Amino acid sequence: xxxxxxxxMLGKGWRKPPFIANPKLRWALLAGFVAYLIxxxxxxxxxxxxxxxxxxxxxxxxLSFTRPDFVSRASDxxxxxxxxxxxxxxxxxxGIAISIPxxxxxxxxxxxxxxxxxxxxxxxxxxxxxxxIVAILLVAIFGFGPLAGFLTLSFATIGFxxxxxxxxxxxxxxxxxxxxxxSGARWMQYINYGVQPxxxxxxxxxxxxxxDINFRESAILxxxxxxxxxxxxxxxxxxxxYDTAAAILILIIVIVMGLEYLSGVIRAxxx
Amino acid sequence: xxxxxxxGTQIWKRRTRRESLLRWFGWLLGVAVFMICWQRISDATTWxxxxxxxxxxxxxxxxxxxxxxxxxxxxGRPIWDTLNIAxxxxxxxxxxxxxxxxxxxxxxxxxxxxxxxxxxxxIVSTRSINSLIWALLLxxxxxxxxxxxxxxxxxxxxxxxxxxxxxAIEEIDHGQxxxxxxxxxxxxxxxxxxxxxxxxxxxAGVAVFRWDINIRESTVLxxxxxxxxxxxxxxxLNxxxxxxxxxxxxxxxxxxxxxxxxxxKVRGAIx
Amino acid sequence: MLRLQKLTKTYKxxxxxxxxxxxxxxxxxxxxxxxxxxxxxxxxxxCINRLVEPxxxxxxxxxxxxxxxxxxxxxxxxxxxxxxFQEYALVERLTVMENVLSGRLGYVGFWRSFxxxxxxxxxxxxxxxxxxxxxLHMADKxxxxxxxxxxxxxxxxxALIQNPKLLLVDEPTASLDPKTxxxxxxxxxxLCQERGLAAIINxxxxxLAQMFVPRIVGLRFGEIVFDGPPxxxxxxxxxxxxxxxxxxxxxxxxxxxxxxxxxx
Numbered sequence: 112x113x114x115x116x117x118x119x120m121l122g123k124g125w126r127k128p129p130f131i132a133n134p135k136l137r138w139a140l141l142a143g144f145v146a147y148l149i150x151x152x153x154x155x156x157x158x159x160x161x162x163x164x165x166x167x168x169x170x171x172x173x174l175s176f177t178r179p180d181f182v183s184r185a186s187d188x189x190x191x192x193x194x195x196x197x198x199x200x201x202x203x204x205x206g207i208a209i210s211i212p213x214x215x216x217x218x219x220x221x222x223x224x225x226x227x228x229x230x231x232x233x234x235x236x237x238x239x240x241x242x243x244i245v246a247i248l249l250v251a252i253f254g255f256g257p258l259a260g261f262l263t264l265s266f267a268t269i270g271f272x273x274x275x276x277x278x279x280x281x282x283x284x285x286x287x288x289x290x291x292x293x294s295g296a297r298w299m300q301y302i303n304y305g306v307q308p309x310x311x312x313x314x315x316x317x318x319x320x321x322x323d324i325n326f327r328e329s330a331i332l333x334x335x336x337x338x339x340x341x342x343x344x345x346x347x348x349x350x351x352x353y354d355t356a357a358a359i360l361i362l363i364i365v366i367v368m369g370l371e372y373l374s375g376v377i378r379a380x381x382x
Numbered sequence: 383x384x385x386x387x388x389x390g391t392q393i394w395k396r397r398t399r400r401e402s403l404l405r406w407f408g409w410l411l412g413v414a415v416f417m418i419c420w421q422r423i424s425d426a427t428t429w430x431x432x433x434x435x436x437x438x439x440x441x442x443x444x445x446x447x448x449x450x451x452x453x454x455x456x457x458g459r460p461i462w463d464t465l466n467i468a469x470x471x472x473x474x475x476x477x478x479x480x481x482x483x484x485x486x487x488x489x490x491x492x493x494x495x496x497x498x499x500x501x502x503x504x505i506v507s508t509r510s511i512n513s514l515i516w517a518l519l520l521x522x523x524x525x526x527x528x529x530x531x532x533x534x535x536x537x538x539x540x541x542x543x544x545x546x547x548x549x550a551i552e553e554i555d556h557g558q559x560x561x562x563x564x565x566x567x568x569x570x571x572x573x574x575x576x577x578x579x580x581x582x583x584x585x586a587g588v589a590v591f592r593w594d595i596n597i598r599e600s601t602v603l604x605x606x607x608x609x610x611x612x613x614x615x616x617x618x619l620n621x622x623x624x625x626x627x628x629x630x631x632x633x634x635x636x637x638x639x640x641x642x643x644x645x646x647k648v649r650g651a652i653x
Numbered sequence: 654m655l656r657l658q659k660l661t662k663t664y665k666x667x668x669x670x671x672x673x674x675x676x677x678x679x680x681x682x683x684x685x686x687x688x689x690x691x692x693x694x695x696x697x698x699x700c701i702n703r704l705v706e707p708x709x710x711x712x713x714x715x716x717x718x719x720x721x722x723x724x725x726x727x728x729x730x731x732x733x734x735x736x737x738f739q740e741y742a743l744v745e746r747l748t749v750m751e752n753v754l755s756g757r758l759g760y761v762g763f764w765r766s767f768x769x770x771x772x773x774x775x776x777x778x779x780x781x782x783x784x785x786x787x788x789l790h791m792a793d794k795x796x797x798x799x800x801x802x803x804x805x806x807x808x809x810x811x812a813l814i815q816n817p818k819l820l821l822v823d824e825p826t827a828s829l830d831p832k833t834x835x836x837x838x839x840x841x842x843x844l845c846q847e848r849g850l851a852a853i854i855n856x857x858x859x860x861l862a863q864m865f866v867p868r869i870v871g872l873r874f875g876e877i878v879f880d881g882p883p884x885x886x887x888x889x890x891x892x893x894x895x896x897x898x899x900x901x902x903x904x905x906x907x908x909x910x911x912x913x914x915x916x917x
Contacts, residue, residue, distance in 0.1 A: 117780060117781065117784040117789060120780045120789070121777050121780055121781070122773070122777065123776075124773065124776065125750060125771075125776045125779075125780075125792075126769070127748065127750075127751060127769045128748065128793045147469075148470075151465075151466040151469065151470055152470075154462065154463070154466065154528075155466065155470075155528050155529055155532070156527065156528065156529075157527070157529040158525060158527065158529075161524060161525040162524045162525070162529070165523040165524035165525060166523075168522070168523050169523040169524070172519065172522075172523060193422075194422070194426070197418075197419040197422045197423060198419075198423065200415060200416065200419045201416060201419040201420055201423055204412075204416050239635055239638050239639065240635075241598055241599075241601070241602055241634075241638075243514065243602045243605065244602065244615075244631065244634070247605075247619065248442075251438070251442060252435050252438050252439045252442065253427075253431055253432055253435050254427075254428055254431035254432075256423075256426045256427050256428065257422075257423045257426050257427070258423055258424075258426070258427040258432065261423050327510060327511075327512055328512065330511075330512060330515065331512045331514045331515060334514060334518070334605070334606060335605070338426065341515075344515065344518070345518060348518050348519060348521075348522045349522075351522065356519070360507075360511060360515075363510055363511060364506065364507050364510045364511070367506070367509075367510035368506055368510070371506075555742075555745075557738060557740055557742040558742050558743065558744045558745065560704055560738075560742060561736065561738055561742035561743070561744070561808075561811070562744065562755055562758065563704065563731075564702055564704060564731060564734070564735075564736040564821075565731065565732070565735075565736075565755060565756050565757075565758050565759055565811070565815055566728045566729065566730075566731035566732040566758065566759025566760075566815070567728070567755070567758035567759060567766075568728060568758075568763060570763045571758045571763055571766055571767075574763070574766065574767050575744060575747070575751075575755050575758060575766070576744060579744050579745075579746040579747050580744070580745075580746060582746060583746075
């Protein structure tokens with residue numbers, strides 16, 4: 112920046128220097144964004160009459176939260192919720208158990224190249240496919256029921272946990288692990304003494320977080336027939352039984368809050 | 383480990399022994415719970431279908447390949463809708479999440495006793511419920527279509543964005559805020575000059591991160607009728623048009639990969 | 654011009670940071686406040702502009718008791734007290750110019766400040782001040798690109814553009830090297846003379862205080878134990894202020910968040 116003299120600058124206005132220095136680029140980006148927004152709004156096709164008619168129903172729904180109906184479909188809710196929890200627990204256990212070896216394999220600093228590539232491939236596939244799509248395919252293959260949901264959640268857990276675990280291992284303190292290796296430890300001992308203590312707290316934290324996610328996801332798998340509370344919820348919406356739907360949503364929220372609280376406590380204890 | 387300081391080594395030892403017993407009991411309990419869960423899943427499964435699964439999977443695979451490439455001409459509009467749902471939903475969510483975040487952060491909330499819990503409740507309830515469920519609900523209220531998708535994505539994202547933002551607000555440097563306060567600035571000026579500049583990087587990061595997630599989520603919203611490419615997926619599945627399904631899955635996969643790439647680029651440019 | 658009467662501050666933890674302080678600062682006088690960590694120096698100057706709420710006592714600036722002002726009157730009163738901070742406390746992601754202009758926030762409305770449309774007179778004054786401290790060419794740099802000494806100069810400009818009667822200076826040199834420290838102290842005292850400002854300077858470095866400041870007040874455990882010219886600061890007096898055991902004094906560097914917020 113050139114040296115400017117005070118006298119030149121006095122009396123002149125001052126503007127904050129713009130975020131993007133090049134004015135052409137700045138205006139082009141702005142114009143492009145505005146054009147996109149306009150185009151997007153024009154193609155959205157909102158049926159305002161329908162929306163207006165729906166406002167009343169929306170208000171009914173909000174009101175139904177003040178009088179949730181846990182009773183009239185109690186057995187359906189209970190069945191669905193239990194199935195969701197069962198799927199969550201089983202899938203989390205299996206998913207975490209499988210993602211530990213895959214996470215080790217996907218860490219560049221401890222795995223040999225071929226293993227690394229295979230494990231990274233598994234992680235990439237699992238992360239790119241969403242739960243609900245996996246669930247659709249698995250339902251088509253294995254039939255309706257919680258087995259498909261369980262497999263879906265396990266598969267998704269592997270992608271999520273292995274990736275984060277591998278990143279954690281890659282960023283761990285090498286000296287500590289090397290010290291163990293230098294003592295002549297076997298590979299398993301090396302993992303057990305050199306690597307495990309360093310990543311365990313984070314593994315526990317991530318696992319808790321994933322259990323939380325698995326439960327939330329298990330609530331939608333029912334929409335495609337993969338078991339859980341989602342089917343009950345869907346039925347409640349279809350029949351406009353907002354009181355029951357509100358009850359289910361409240362249960363989901365409460366369980367998620369409980370899980371978050373629990374994971375906070377556990378993480379605090381592990382670290 | 384809960385170690386009580388009073389008393390000597392012996393007391394401490396006894397506690398560890400009790401804890402190791404507790405730990406074993408915990409493992410045992412965990413295994414038992416898992417077995418019960420597995421039992422329930424297995425009871426709800428028709429094992430005949432499972433044994434038949436390899437054949438069915440093979441069958442689906444042969445039907446689905448090769449994908450029906452010419453179908454792509456009909457996917458332009460759905461892809462455009464999907465993009466709009468994600469982008470507009472993210473923008474709306476960002477606008478709404480800023481005030482919620484300020485109300486939820488300990489250092490900016492007007493009242494810790496009344497307003498903060500409400501803000502936290504908004505965050506946890508919008509976050510706990512999957513966008514597909516929001517979409518189901520909104521379709522029941524305002525009818526199917528892209529608009530319901532936009533609103534569903536927006537609602538689902540509020541809690542997510544507000545949570546990350548309020549954590550950023552709580553971590554700001556208080557000295558800078560104090561300095562602006564000391565000049566005699568009003569409450570709003572302190573916010574605009576002392577707090578907002580400090581959280582801008584977090585805000586930009588959250589926006590891009592959430593947009594990436596929203597692209598993924600909006601690809602499947604159509605399954606419940608909320609517009610976008612999921613609608614095509616759903617109708618193709620209904621008529622068992624597997625070549626179309628496989629093409630749509632490929633398109634979704636490409637969209638996910640591209641959005642991840644874009645968000646990584648933008649994040650790199652901002653930070 | 655500034656008079657503290659029986660100023661007391663007790664934190665919620667029960668620590669008594671200030672014990673009935675009486676102090677008078679005439680217009681145009683520069684005063685250094687020395688004392689060990691935790692003696693209450695920082696608390697005292699924060700009680701004056703009420704970034705920390707005083708528990709009891711009066712803070713008289715002219716004829717108004719600052720301790721009794723409501724929110725908007727307090728904001729008006731804060732305009733006449735410029736503050737300079739230990740860690741500079743510049744808003745790091747804003748430009749130098751925005752940081753300087755933020756000193757005028759008490760004078761302009763919200764939207765004007767939000768759109769960065771400050772009155773031309775303010776902009777001119779900001780340019781003049783930046784020129785005075787030798788940073789005019791840095792006006793459009795972001796604050797976090799500056800070195801420590803440069804940042805503190807910007808901090809000084811921000812305090813001066815408020816057009817204050819009094820400067821509250823909190824450890825201006827604590828994060829600076831010895832040479833820059835001297836330059837900054839010289840700059841502050843010179844500017845105070847030029848503009849006839851009174852100042853209270855918290856400072857750790859006794860030698861630096863003696864070098865630049867005509868009046869020194871020693872604080873210990875929240876009480877004034879010395880008040881006089883630098884020459885009166887004998888080694889006996891220094892022992893009285895700092896005394897070996899004082900380094901273990903346990904009124905921690907209390908920065909009670911809630912009090913600062915309550916002051917806002």
